[in-house]
Amino acid sequence: xxxxxxxxxxxxxxxxxxxxxxxxxxxxxxxxxxxxxxxxxxxxxxxxxxxxxxxxxxxxxxxxxxxxxxxxxxxxxxxxxxxxxxxxxxxxxxxxxxxxxxxxxxxxxxxxxxxxxxxxxxxxxxxxxxxxxxxxxxxxxxxxxxxxxxxxxxxxxxxxxxxxxxxxxxxxxxxxxxxxxxxxxxxxxxxxxxxxxxxxxxxxxxxxxxxxxxxxxxxxxxxxxxxxxxxxxxxxxxxxxxxxxxxxxxxxxxxxxxxxxxxxxxxxxxxxxxxxxxxxxxxxxxxxxxxxxxxxxxxxxxxxxxxxxxxxxxxxxxxxxxxxxxxxxxxxxxxxxxxxxxxxxxxxxxxxxxxxxxxxxxxxxxxxxxxxxxxxxxxxxxxxxxxxxxxxxxxxxxxxxxxxxxxxxxxxxx
Amino acid sequence: xxxxxxxxxxxxxxxxxxxxxxxxxxxxxxxxxxxxxxxxxxxxxxxxxxxxxxxxxxxxxxxxxxxxxxxxxxxxxxxxxxxxxxxxxxxxxxxxxxxxxxxxxxxxxxxxxxxxxxxxxxxxxxxxxxxxxxxxxxxxxxxxxxxxxxxxxxxxxxxxxxxxxxxxxxxxxxxxxxxxxxxxxxxxxxxxxxxxxxxxxxxxxxxxxxxxxxxxxxxxxxxxxxxxxxxxxxxxxxxxxxxxxxxxxxxxxxxxxxxxxxxxxxxxxxxxxxxxxxxxxxxxxxx
Numbered sequence: 001x002x003x004x005x006x007x008x009x010x011x012x013x014x015x016x017x018x019x020x021x022x023x024x025x026x027x028x029x030x031x032x033x034x035x036x037x038x039x040x041x042x043x044x045x046x047x048x049x050x051x052x053x054x055x056x057x058x059x060x061x062x063x064x065x066x067x068x069x070x071x072x073x074x075x076x077x078x079x080x081x082x083x084x085x086x087x088x089x090x091x092x093x094x095x096x097x098x099x100x101x102x103x104x105x106x107x108x109x110x111x112x113x114x115x116x117x118x119x120x121x122x123x124x125x126x127x128x129x130x131x132x133x134x135x136x137x138x139x140x141x142x143x144x145x146x147x148x149x150x151x152x153x154x155x156x157x158x159x160x161x162x163x164x165x166x167x168x169x170x171x172x173x174x175x176x177x178x179x180x181x182x183x184x185x186x187x188x189x190x191x192x193x194x195x196x197x198x199x200x201x202x203x204x205x206x207x208x209x210x211x212x213x214x215x216x217x218x219x220x221x222x223x224x225x226x227x228x229x230x231x232x233x234x235x236x237x238x239x240x241x242x243x244x245x246x247x248x249x250x251x252x253x254x255x256x257x258x259x260x261x262x263x264x265x266x267x268x269x270x271x272x273x274x275x276x277x278x279x280x281x282x283x284x285x286x287x288x289x290x291x292x293x294x295x296x297x298x299x300x301x302x303x304x305x306x307x308x309x310x311x312x313x314x315x316x317x318x319x320x321x322x323x324x325x326x327x328x329x330x331x332x333x334x335x336x337x338x339x340x341x342x343x344x345x346x347x348x349x350x351x352x353x354x355x356x357x358x359x360x361x362x363x364x365x366x367x368x369x370x371x372x373x374x375x376x377x378x379x380x381x382x383x384x385x386x387x388x389x390x391x392x393x394x395x396x397x398x399x400x401x402x403x404x405x406x407x408x409x410x411x412x413x414x
Numbered sequence: 415x416x417x418x419x420x421x422x423x424x425x426x427x428x429x430x431x432x433x434x435x436x437x438x439x440x441x442x443x444x445x446x447x448x449x450x451x452x453x454x455x456x457x458x459x460x461x462x463x464x465x466x467x468x469x470x471x472x473x474x475x476x477x478x479x480x481x482x483x484x485x486x487x488x489x490x491x492x493x494x495x496x497x498x499x500x501x502x503x504x505x506x507x508x509x510x511x512x513x514x515x516x517x518x519x520x521x522x523x524x525x526x527x528x529x530x531x532x533x534x535x536x537x538x539x540x541x542x543x544x545x546x547x548x549x550x551x552x553x554x555x556x557x558x559x560x561x562x563x564x565x566x567x568x569x570x571x572x573x574x575x576x577x578x579x580x581x582x583x584x585x586x587x588x589x590x591x592x593x594x595x596x597x598x599x600x601x602x603x604x605x606x607x608x609x610x611x612x613x614x615x616x617x618x619x620x621x622x623x624x625x626x627x628x629x630x631x632x633x634x635x636x637x638x639x640x641x642x643x644x645x646x647x648x649x650x651x652x653x654x655x656x657x658x659x660x661x662x663x664x665x666x667x668x669x670x671x672x673x674x675x676x677x678x679x680x681x682x683x684x685x686x687x688x689x690x691x692x693x694x695x696x697x698x699x700x701x
Contacts, residue, residue, distance in 0.1 A: 046664070053502070054533070110506035232501045233530035239521050246662045253665075257656030261649050268645065301596050304668055307657060308600055311650030312607065315642075318649075319611065322642045344618075351559055352610040355552050356603035362548035363599055366540045374596045378603075 009399040012392075016278055019285045040292045042088070043104075044299035044373060045238055047247045050104040051112055054234035057097040061228070066097060069228055074099055075219055079184070080116050098233070113235070122221065123183045124166070132169040132180065137162025141221040143214045146206070152214040154205040156221065163201025171197040182221065189220050250303050257307065261314060269321050272397065276317040279393045283313045286384040291377070301374035309381020312353065316389030320345040324397075335401050342394055349389060357382050415637050418629040421689035428574055428686065435581020444584055447591025450538045452531030453497040456505060457524040460516050463489045472515070476500070476508060485663055491524065499530055541595040545576065548599060552606055560617055563698070567691035568609050571682040575605045578678045582671055593668045600672060604650070605679030608643060609687045615639050616691070628695050632688045647680040 021027070023037040045052055061069055074091055077099065081089045090102040106112045122135030140157035158166055173180065173194040182190040192205045205217070262280070266273035287306065291298070324341030332340065357379060364375035417424075448455050466482050469492055473480045477496040485491040500508070505526045512518060529537075549569060557565035579598050583590055615635035623631040651673055658669040 056530075110502050113502045231530075232528070233533050234528060235502050235505075236527040237502075237523065237525060239524045246664065249660045249662055250657060250665055253657040253660030254653070256660065257653030260652050260656065264649060264652070300664055301593055301668070304596070304654075304657070304665075304672070305600070307653050308604070308650070308672075311604075311646070311653060314649045315607070315646040318642050318645045322639075322645075326638075348611055348614040351556075351614060352607040355555055355606045355610060358551045358555060359548045359599045359603040359606075362544050362551065363596070366544040366547070367595070371593075371596055378600075 006403045016281050020281050037288045042297045044297045046300050048104050049239050051106045051237050052102040055099045055230040056233045057228050059228040125181045133162040133165050141218045143218050152209045152211045154218045156203045158201040167199045170194050272321050275396045279388045282392045283384050283388040299373040302377040305374045305377035313385030316349050353382050415633045418632050418689050418692050424685035432577045432581045435584045439584035444590045445587045447589040448529050449591035450534050452529050452534035454500040454528045456494045456526045459491050459522045563694045564613050567687050570690045571687035574682050574686050597671045601675030608683035628692050632692050
């Protein structure tokens with residue numbers, strides 16, 4: 001019984017120690033490669049440096065119409081950002097009529113934003129590059145199903161000026177069955193062959209379209225002219241040097257803080273203090289890997305939330321140890337005291353953590369950007385701290401007590 | 415320990431600090447960050463210590479009331495803050511003049527942030543709503559798990575903490591920006607956490623005391639949880655202080671109010687929440 005207790009304790013400690021080692025330095029053996037946790041965490045712009053911008057559509061459109069405008073614009077932005085060849089750009093809708101773009105690692109905000117924010121260039125051109133009409137002449141571009149062939153096709157409608165230019169061009173092209181090139185941002189997106197003169201500004205593009213491919217083309221043509229103006233309402237540029245330094249110093253601060261904390265806990269609570277340190281390591285592993293698993297982004301407020309929830313993880317242990325000490329003080333045997341201490345501490349821990357968790361949920365729902373990051377970390381931290389205090393600390397303390405290690409109550413700081 | 419009996423001292427001390435903060439806020443206003451007012455903030459590394467007057471002269475076209483701060487150990491980084499809404503093109507044009515004058519690289523524009531005025535208002539309103547909504551939900555939870563008297567006392571101490579934080583930000587001129595919301599909710603969460611631990615003990619002990627002895631009940635419960643309270647506050651404050659000492663300016667701005675807030679959260683759970691609960695219980699006719 002004794003030996004099994006010690007073996008169990010050591011096994012758990014070894015597993016957690018191995019986990020910490022893997023998280024810090026990575027692991028590579030027998031074809032398994034695990035990168036250090038630090039390399040897997042996605043860093044926010046405040047840590048990594050980069051640019052973000054929020055555009056707002058200057059329109060009174062509402063509901064479906066607004067949604068269409070925003071979706072279409074996101075599509076245009078995405079195409080342009082793709083040509084910049086960045087890693088992990090983020091383009092998301094924020095609220096009803098805003099689009100948030102995050103470009104990690106971009107150094108010159110102005111160049112990037114000019115590229116993204118410029119009005120899209122859509123051209124219908126001849127083979128030699130002569131422009132027939134541009135995006136501003138396109139009134140309508142949509143998918144329709146042909147009544148006879150039941151095939152999807154793209155129907156276009158030009159304004160008066162466009163219709164005239166289009167009629168002239170198609171008259172020239174039709175006899176030789178020459179193509180018209182539809183060019184978006186210098187990339188040919190379609191080159192339909194002209195079969196006949198199109199006099200009234202109403203053209204259709206047919207081909208082997210599926211509904212998806214037809215609507216993609218229709219969207220792209222529509223996107224040629226941004227449907228409404230977009231205004232920069234929020235921008236931020238942070239250089240990588242500032243960000244890197246922030247991360248380095250924050251990590252140093254965190255390491256020093258944790259070291260002092262562990263020393264203090266071991267000085268005050270002796271052996272249970274060591275248990276708290278191991279539980280804290282387990283807490284760090286759970287938070288770290290869940291965070292990576294959720295593909296969440298770490299920001300400076302996130303680091304602060306991490307430290308804070310760590311404080312709560314330590315608090316849970318302190319509450320438990322104090323209760324156990326009280327029970328020992330009442331003359332109970334160590335094993336009984338541990339059980340009683342845990343069950344009495346439980347209601348306190350649950351009530352205090354749930355109330356803080358409520359604040360986390362509210363923050364998550366009302367916050368944007370970095371505040372959301374803070375809330376995610378806080379909630380994750382609270383769940384992890386409850387788990388480690390209740391499961392890991394309890395398991396460790398009980399195996400220690402079973403092993404007869406804790407015969408001496410002094411080792412409990414009591 | 416006679417904490418409950420001396421409640422006038424505690425309430426008075428808190429009120430004095432809060433009133434001082436509110437007077438400061440009325441006289442000088444809060445140091446609102448651009449998150450709340452809208453505007454533009456730029457930080458550039460000029461690689462030498464340039465006089466404020468010189469920078470002011472260069473910036474007067476943008477805003478003659480521009481706020482200028484020098485950052486970094488050797489004061490070579492200038493931070494410019496204006497309530498003018500400058501888009502990235504304007505920021506770039508402005509930076510070009512500095513670039514030419516001080517021979518800078520593109521990367522010397524360390525940070526440029528711009529927030530439109532409507533967004534600023536939105537962030538401010540959402541912040542107030544967040545504090546309000548979380549308070550309501552916490553009150554509901556505590557009233558459900560304990561009883562209404564505990565919930566009310568907890569909320570009184572929570573309002574105390576929020577007012578303290580506002581006073582602290584006003585007195586120390588700390589920028590009020592969106593991390594302020596995170597700081598205030600963290601403090602509120604932490605303080606509630608502390609208060610619950612004391613209340614939990616009062617709830618547990620309440621059967622052993624008569625109603626006339628509720629002051630003693632509260633004093634004893636505080637005493638029984640005191641070591642836990644001290645250890646938890648100490649360990650949390652130590653870790654945050656380490657972050658404060660090593661952190662960059664943005665981290666310092668965030669951690670300083672957190673340190674003060676966690677201390678005051680600990681204080682309020684003992685010296686505000688418990689006396690309020692006792693007063694509340696003693697006024698109840700039937701229970």
